[in-house]
Amino acid sequence: MAFQILLNIGLAIIWMLLRQDFSPVEFLIGYVVGLVLLYVLRRFLQFDFYFRRVIAIVKLIFLFLWELILANIDVIKIVLSPKLDIKPGIIAVPTKLKTDWEVTLLASLISLTPGTLSMNFSDDGKTIFVHSIDVPDKEAMIKQIHNSFEKAIMEVTQ
């Protein structure tokens, strides 16, 4: 992946030299041209086309922003409701993610969306303990975390 980015930047610099123009705009055009070239030639490279991952990262960011807004609305409703009718609890969320890096990312994303706060890990790093402000249905919540964040993270890392 790093090699491909380097290649892409190299192509952009060659483009700038050919155009005799060293402005950032020209660099961007060169970068896009290089990207297209890499995409066309992806079958002759021994590795995956790296931009697929970049798209997955962008998807993850947008998913996260969307969840952030939705969850904030939920918490606003809870805070402003006249009777504090909540059922807080700690839930063990199992995860299929393997490396420390991925689990950390998942825990941070869970923490950043309001209403849920990751509190602790099990020793083998396979379970995250999540404190939730309102647990009407435990299974539904675990499923939701699996379907949104975990899936998106897996797309990035594989």
Next chain:
Amino acid sequence: MTEIIISILILLGGFLSLLGAIGIVRFPDVYGRLHAATKSATLGVISIMLAVFLYFQFIEGVFSGKVLLTIVFVFLTAPVAGFMIARSAYNVGVELSDKSVQDDLKKAINKKGKKARS
């Protein structure tokens, strides 16, 4: 037009920070209060920062990278801080509020303790 967007963002940020403060007062236990303190306030700070960035970009005409970095660092530090405070509170033995319906962590710790003793 840009001024309207900036005003909306600043008002939103102020509103969210206010909600965070209300939440700190109203929630029953440490963990609930952490939710209010770390999350609503984070989004509040971020929307104010976004407004500052837009103001400098479109009205003063200055690109201010520092403000964008602030957003990144708030995003990086808020979950870590919340995680550490919640974890140390639990390890020190702060009780969950009596409204709580579930405590999987306690079960896990008890199980582990039994294994260690036997």
